[in-house]
Amino acid sequence: MAGWSLVRVALLSDCYLPRLGGIEVQVHALAHRLVAAGHEVEVVTATAGPTRTRTVEADAGVTVHRLPLPFPGAPPVNPFVTEEVRRLLGSGGFDVAHAHMGVVSPFATGLVDVALACAVPTAVTWHCVIDRSAPILRALGHARRWNERRAALSAVSTMAAARVSGVAGGARVEVLGNGIDVDAWRPQSDEVRAQDDVVRVVSALRFVRRKRPGALVDVLRSARHRLDRTRPGVRLEAHLVGDGPQRRVVAAGLRRHGVDWVHLPGRVTREELRDLHRRSDVYLTTARLEAFGIAVLEARTAGLAVVARTGTGVEDFVTDGREGLLRGSDDALAAALADLAGDRTRLHGIRAHNLSTPPAQSWDRVVEGTTAEYARARRLAGHLS
Structure with missing residues (x-):
C-alpha cells in the first residue's frame, strides 16, 4: 500500500x-x-x-x-x-x-x-x-x-x-x-455431469428457521408442479445439504407429501459438497436475511446457476440474468426455477458464464x-x- x-x-x-x-x-x-x-x-x-x-x-x-x-x-x-x-x-x-x-x-x-x-x-x-x-x-x-x-x-x-x-x-x-479460494471450487471440467432430462438443484444451509428450509421445499414443489404442466419431460431432483433443528421437520413434511426427489443427506465434507456442485445445475436459496451468502458464492464459483431472493448480500456477486435469477418473492422464485429448468439453452448459458468468469471475491x-x-x-x- x-x-x-x-x-x-x-x-x-x-x-x-x-x-x-x-x-x-x-x-x-x-x-x-x-x-x-x-x-x-x-x-x-x-x-x-x-x-x-x-x-x-x-x-x-x-x-x-x-x-x-x-x-x-x-x-x-x-x-x-x-x-x-x-x-x-x-x-x-x-x-x-x-x-x-x-x-x-x-x-x-x-x-x-x-x-x-x-x-x-x-x-x-x-x-x-x-x-x-x-x-x-x-x-x-x-x-x-x-x-x-x-x-x-x-x-x-x-x-x-x-x-x-x-x-x-x-x-x-x-x-x-x-x-473464496476460486481454484478449490472451480471445476477442471464439466464431464462429471449426467446427460439426461433431470435438472439437479442443490442448497447448503443450516436447518434453522432464519434460513427458511420449509420455504425452500415449498419453492421446489411449486417449481415441480409448474414443470409437470408445461414441460413434463423435465424432472427436478434436489439435495438440501446441512443439519439443524428444522431438518427433522422438513424430513417429516417430505414423507407426509410423498416427495421422494428431495434428498436430505445431512452434513457433508467440503470435498463432498464440491463434488455435488460439479454434478448439479442450479443452486437455490430462499434466505431473506443473507448478509453475504458464502455458500451461494461457492456454488456460483463451481458453475451453478443461482436462483435467489433480491434484497440480500447475494446481489453483490449475482446479477439477474447473468450469474442466475433474482426474484422478490417465493412464488417468483418457483416460477424462475421452473422457467430455467425448462430452458436448457438459458441454463447452459448462465452455467457457461459462471464457469468461464471467476468471481471478484x-x-x-x-x-x-x-x-x-x-x-x-x-x-x-x-x-x-
Whole structure:
C-alpha cells in the first residue's frame, strides 16, 4: 500500500475455529491469507480450544490468544479479560485492530472499546444483517460512537453496509466482502455431469428457521408442479445439504407429501459438497436475511446457476440474468426455477458464464481490500497522511 506497510494486526472475534460457522471460517482464512501476504497476525477470541483454559497457540504463523470462560458448555464470551487484552493491545506494537461482528458479539464489542482506548487504529466489520435488532443497536449506540471515535466501519455486502450505516447515524460504511479460494471450487471440467432430462438443484444451509428450509421445499414443489404442466419431460431432483433443528421437520413434511426427489443427506465434507456442485445445475436459496451468502458464492464459483431472493448480500456477486435469477418473492422464485429448468439453452448459458468468469471475491482481492481498509483506519486515527 502506498505510504504504509502493515506490520502487525490483531483480529478480534467472539468465534473462531474449532467452532464452525461463517465468521469462524472467514476469520481463520483471513488470518492465514494475511500471513501468506507477509503480515503478522494475532487472533484474540473467546472460543475455547481442546481445553477450556486460556492458551496462546501458534497456528501456521498465526498467534491465537484463546480467552474462554472456564465453564463446560459456556458460550464464546468472557467479560473478565478487559485488562488482559488492554495490556496485549497496548504493548503489542499493533498497527491495527480488526473486530468481526455477528448479530450478537459481546466479546468483540467490548474489545473495540479497548482498542480505541489504547489508541490502536481500529476497523470493524459486520458479518450479519441488522434487522429486528436495529432499534436496540441504535439505542445502545456502539456503532455510532465508534464512528465518532474514528473507527473504520465496514460490512460484508452492500445491503449489510446500508443496515450498519442506519444504526451508526448515517456513517460511511465500506463493503468488505468475504473471500473464496476460486481454484478449490472451480471445476477442471464439466464431464462429471449426467446427460439426461433431470435438472439437479442443490442448497447448503443450516436447518434453522432464519434460513427458511420449509420455504425452500415449498419453492421446489411449486417449481415441480409448474414443470409437470408445461414441460413434463423435465424432472427436478434436489439435495438440501446441512443439519439443524428444522431438518427433522422438513424430513417429516417430505414423507407426509410423498416427495421422494428431495434428498436430505445431512452434513457433508467440503470435498463432498464440491463434488455435488460439479454434478448439479442450479443452486437455490430462499434466505431473506443473507448478509453475504458464502455458500451461494461457492456454488456460483463451481458453475451453478443461482436462483435467489433480491434484497440480500447475494446481489453483490449475482446479477439477474447473468450469474442466475433474482426474484422478490417465493412464488417468483418457483416460477424462475421452473422457467430455467425448462430452458436448457438459458441454463447452459448462465452455467457457461459462471464457469468461464471467476468471481471478484478471490482471496487475493479480498486481502487487498482488507489492507486498504486497514490503511483507512490508520488515516482516520491520524497515523497516516
